[in-house]
Amino acid sequence: MSVEPLQLFWYFGIFIILISICGVYCILATFNLIRALIGFEILVKAATLLIILAGYLTGNQALAQALVITLIVIEVVMMVVAGGIVLWLYRYNQTIDTRKLSNLKG
Amino acid sequence: MVSLFILAPFAAALILNLLPKALTHRLAFWVAAGLALAQAALVAFHPLLFWSAYPDPLGPFFNLQFSLDGLSLVTLLSIAIVVLATLVAGRYTITEESKRFNFTNLVLITLMGMNAVAMTTDLFSLYVFLEVCAIALFILIALKKDKLALEGAFKYLILSAIATVLMLFSIALFLLLSGGVSFSVIYGALSGSGGGFLAKLAMGLFLCGLFIKAGLAPFHAWLPDAHSSAPSAASVLLSGMVTKIPGAYILMRLVTSVFPLNPQMQNLLMFVGVFSIIIGAQGAFYQHNFKRMLAYSSVSQVGYIVLALGCGTPLAFAGAAFHLFNDAISKTLLFVNACCLEKETGTVDMDKMGGLGQRMPITNFSCLVGAFSAAGLPPLAGFWSKFIIILALMQAGKPVYATVAILASILTLGYALVMQRKIFFGGLADGLQQAKEAGIGLVLLESALALVVIAVGIGFAFMYNNFMLPVGEIVF
Numbered sequence: 001m002s003v004e005p006l007q008l009f010w011y012f013g014i015f016i017i018l019i020s021i022c023g024v025y026c027i028l029a030t031f032n033l034i035r036a037l038i039g040f041e042i043l044v045k046a047a048t049l050l051i052i053l054a055g056y057l058t059g060n061q062a063l064a065q066a067l068v069i070t071l072i073v074i075e076v077v078m079m080v081v082a083g084g085i086v087l088w089l090y091r092y093n094q095t096i097d098t099r100k101l102s103n104l105k106g
Numbered sequence: 107m108v109s110l111f112i113l114a115p116f117a118a119a120l121i122l123n124l125l126p127k128a129l130t131h132r133l134a135f136w137v138a139a140g141l142a143l144a145q146a147a148l149v150a151f152h153p154l155l156f157w158s159a160y161p162d163p164l165g166p167f168f169n170l171q172f173s174l175d176g177l178s179l180v181t182l183l184s185i186a187i188v189v190l191a192t193l194v195a196g197r198y199t200i201t202e203e204s205k206r207f208n209f210t211n212l213v214l215i216t217l218m219g220m221n222a223v224a225m226t227t228d229l230f231s232l233y234v235f236l237e238v239c240a241i242a243l244f245i246l247i248a249l250k251k252d253k254l255a256l257e258g259a260f261k262y263l264i265l266s267a268i269a270t271v272l273m274l275f276s277i278a279l280f281l282l283l284s285g286g287v288s289f290s291v292i293y294g295a296l297s298g299s300g301g302g303f304l305a306k307l308a309m310g311l312f313l314c315g316l317f318i319k320a321g322l323a324p325f326h327a328w329l330p331d332a333h334s335s336a337p338s339a340a341s342v343l344l345s346g347m348v349t350k351i352p353g354a355y356i357l358m359r360l361v362t363s364v365f366p367l368n369p370q371m372q373n374l375l376m377f378v379g380v381f382s383i384i385i386g387a388q389g390a391f392y393q394h395n396f397k398r399m400l401a402y403s404s405v406s407q408v409g410y411i412v413l414a415l416g417c418g419t420p421l422a423f424a425g426a427a428f429h430l431f432n433d434a435i436s437k438t439l440l441f442v443n444a445c446c447l448e449k450e451t452g453t454v455d456m457d458k459m460g461g462l463g464q465r466m467p468i469t470n471f472s473c474l475v476g477a478f479s480a481a482g483l484p485p486l487a488g489f490w491s492k493f494i495i496i497l498a499l500m501q502a503g504k505p506v507y508a509t510v511a512i513l514a515s516i517l518t519l520g521y522a523l524v525m526q527r528k529i530f531f532g533g534l535a536d537g538l539q540q541a542k543e544a545g546i547g548l549v550l551l552e553s554a555l556a557l558v559v560i561a562v563g564i565g566f567a568f569m570y571n572n573f574m575l576p577v578g579e580i581v582f
Contacts, residue, residue: 020275023271036264037267040264040267043271044270044274047271048274050279050282051274054278058282058284058285063286063287067277070230070234071274078263081245081263082260082263085244085248085260085263088248088256089253089256092252092253092256101261
């Protein structure tokens with residue numbers, strides 16, 4: 001690795017770590033179902049960025065782009081299903097607070 | 107030709123949804139069951155050479171590579187049997203016709219995902235198809251659309267999402283380290299450099315993701331919730347195969363062809379395995395809900411497979427593959443029993459059942475067979491795989507782990523007997539005067555699965571020589 005890509009790696013690496021911390025904090029700190037999903041999306045964005053960076057540094061941009069596009073499609077599908085489940089939960093409970101989601105125990 | 111296993115279920119799901127409803131609602135079950143049967147027959151009767159003789163039609167279009175070996179064949183066979191059982195169970199327990207149609211389609215999509223996972227040769231496709239399974243499963247769990255089902259599905263969804271993120275980070279790190287995502291490229295890069303900090307981080311993240319998806323002990327919280335709220339037929343699929351794919355098959359594939367086992371990872375795997383065995387077995391003891399108990403039992407049985415993987419000898423791998431097959435069959439059998447009991451009594455609370463042995467003799471017998479196989483009683487299938495695993499542990503010089511495995515087996519026998527007593531023995535409980543055997547389809551399914559368990563136990567030598575030893579050989 002020459003000097004410039006290494007620097008790039010560190011800039012991006014620190015940024016990716018910051019985004020991940022934001023995402024983890026978002027999931028841990030909230031009691032809101034939608035916000036938990038948003039935190040998850042933030043985490044996925046960090047992973048996406050890391051894939052792009054890895055592809056650039058190793059000279060595999062085409063592969064990295066293909067992976068990222070596939071990944072985005074899957075995340076959208078997953079979010080649609082998650083949104084549907086949250087919507088139905090809201091219809092039953094009239095709230096999207098995780099503390100109210102405690103019917104299953106044992 | 108191997109991509110037929112993926113294309114056929116996908117095409118079936120597509121076509122079933124395009125044709126007019128009046129036709130497909132009746133056809134769906136038969137199409138899906140036919141596919142599963144065909145898969146079981148093809149895998150059981152054709153040698154490996156048959157599959158590699160024809161070029162893959164998908165190759166030029168998608169740049170995906172699939173390959174088959176002994177381990178994939180065992181997994182494909184288990185998948186086919188479990189999917190067939192799921193379809194039959196769904197046909198007789200889900201009463202609403204449109205829901206049953208959706209159920210069949212989702213099972214077909216899960217079948218496609220699982221088949222692809224069992225044959226893929228790169229990490230990213232692995233992630234993609236695992237997600238295909240997981241998303242179909244979220245909807246299957248929430249199929250009843252009541253409060254509890256949605257809650258169980260959401261818990262699974264969030265934990266599965268976290269597992270996804272961990273696996274994605276790991277894939278990105280592997281891409282950074284090796285410049286590719288296929289198994290062979292990563293293997294080459296890791297064995298060349300020996301593995302620095304980033305390599306260890308990537309492996310750890312991927313393993314954590316798999317542990318969550320498999321419901322192993324520190325991350326097992328979602329599994330009982332998802333099982334107890336899902337429709338019983340969906341539980342058959344979830345426990346029979348979907349948690350075993352990441353917990354057993356993918357782990358086996360990874361430690362053999364992606365990152366070689368080192369002592370640290372062996373210790374980690376063995377510890378997680380033993381921890382799951384103990385937590386699962388003791389969790390199962392205190393349950394009143396039949397399906398929750400089976401879910402905990404599932405945690406404990408996947409623990410055995412992971413323990414054997416951590417041991418790392420060829421004998422242990424053969425035992426792990428054998429236990430994968432056996433536990434898939436016996437858990438499927440037990441969950442089909444749960445289907446019958448829920449259909450007839452309208453509850454899964456074991457305290458409200460009792461004395462059903464005279465009313466449902468076949469369910470009683472098959473439940474006994476499934477539970478004893480899970481506990482590892484001698485003539486049944488589960489005994490042999492547990493025996494091989496414990497033998498391998500002793501050979502590898504891990505007597506402590508072997509002892510724990512034996513003791514946990516006794517614990518398993520304990521809760522199996524408690525379950526039998528609560529449900530089937532004693533006087534008939536109140537409100538169950540109408541209970542009888544749950545229809546010819548489910549009874550036939552139960553008897554067939556129980557027969558498979560007994561036959562594999564008696565014809566153990568045949569199974570072991572033809573399916574399990576090749577696994578051990580391919581691995582090394």
